[in-house]
Amino acid sequence: MEEEHSQDYLFKIVLVGDSAVGKSNLLARFARDEFYASSKSTIGLNFKLKKLVIDGKEIKAQIWDTAGQERFRAVTAAYYRGAVGALVVYDITRRPTFENVSRWLSELNSHSDMNVVTILVGNKTDLKESREVSTEEGKALAELESLFFMETSALESHNVVAAFETVVKEIYDILRRKVLQSQENKKENLSLGNAKTLALEGGKSNTVEEAGRMGNCCAY
Known part of the structure; x- marks a missing residue:
């Protein structure tokens, strides 16, 4: 059988944001199409590989989760090192997680060794009745910070793949x-x-x- 030749691109992407905004479930949904309703805060090193094909090229996205460190504000420079993409996640039902986005962006910019393709993600759109942050507010912040923007639901698998693919495609472009x-x-x-x-x-x-x-x- 003829060997299939594909170019191997590896892009490191990090997930950042307050604890319990749904970062681990976004990763689980994207990487394995799974969702854990009773998931606890991530403990220990956690990253997953996901293959995508863009313009006929095979891309490997190496996606890192904060491993619970965000609870102690102990996310280290090593976590960001080499990252070329980032999802900054907040919970649309908890305004403080949105207000903390600026701190996460500052940390990302401080520790990254290059410009990082970043998307602002408002997660948990399935909880519409509990919304505290409007879509317009999310868009306005993203425009102010020159970020991509998308609202998602890891539970309903809404826009999850699109959010990750937006980052990966921009890196490739x-x-x-x-x-x-x-x-x-x-x-x-x-x-x-x-x-x-x-x-x-x-x-x-x-x-x-x-x-x-x-x-x-x-x-x-």
Whole structure:
């Protein structure tokens, strides 16, 4: 049987936000199409891999959950290191979780070693009768901070896949634009045979595949 050749892109994506906003269930729904009604706060290291195909390319999203550290404000720099995407999650039924979004964005920006594609996610739309944060407020904050925005329900599987795919597709599009720029830049002689090349800071270059693996794709 003919071996199928696929390019292996690996993008690290982090989930951040207050405890009990539904981060772990968003991840479970996206990665395994599961939901845990009585789930407790995540304890210990937790990340999952999910394969997606975008423009015929195989993408591996390595998605990290905060492992309960957010309860103690102990999310470390190592958690963010190498991340090229982020979902900042709040609970639409608990206004304080929305008010804390700015703190999570500040922490993300402080600890990340590159610009991170970020989507603001208002979770638990299935609890409409208990809503404390309007859709308009979420959109306004996202526009103010130049973020993508989406409301989701991990319980009903509403917009969960779309939220993650929005981030992954934008990361890939940035990577693709980097490749096109490097190909058009005739001043930089970075040709590596027939491999596509990507110009990085510091005078280094990597194939597009290596850049995706190393998380350097989005230093734009």
